[in-house]
Amino acid sequence: MKKYVLASQNKHKAEEIKQILGSDYEIITIGEAGIKNIEIIEDGLTFEENAVKKAAAVYERCKLPTIADDSGLCVDYLDGAPGVYTARYAGENASDSENIKKLLRALSGAAPEQRGAKFVCVIACIEDGGAPRLYRGECPGFIAESESGRSGFGYDPVFFLPEYNKTLAELPPEQKNRLSHRYRALCEFKKAKSV
Secondary structure, eight states, X not given: OEEEEESOOOHHHHHHHHHHHGGGEEEEETTTTTOOSOOOOOOOSXXXXXXXXXXXXXXXXXXXXXXEEEEEEEEGGGTTOBGXXXXXXXXXXXXXXXXXXXXXXXXXXXXXXXXEEEEEEEEEEEOTTOOOEEEEEEEEEEEOSSOOOSSSOTTGGGEEETTTTEEGGGSOHHHHTTTSHXXXXXXXXXXXXXX
């Protein structure tokens, strides 16, 4: 079993990654690796920069194989925003609800064909002190005009998948985990590890 420290304290993210990678991988959080009082400022301009920054900071502290994820929502009508600011779109400690409300206000008046969006995930992996390896996944969709569904987290209630006629929050977690940007990035990661 391959063991990795996940450079995150986000329990939703950790659980999702564990489910996607399956039993061949043991994923432990930074807390479980004994890392305390680490603050990583995500000031990169791209998902890649932020993912590498997180992985490098945690690897330096524990010297164990480390993966980090940086992900976010890119909306066509907003020229790719909120992008790397996805989690703090409505402010530094904004709730999911506040972020969604700000997004829907920003898209007010946008025609359906202008509401295209994608979730992007970049996984950075550092092992044995080597250079970071990057794996990217994207999930295309549209921003709905209102929230629907109770599953998932973040922007899932407004991220609409036309092929399913549902938002990500309306899909069961198992199904979402086979479609998501994080799933696609982690598939690239698994593929590289199995070579």
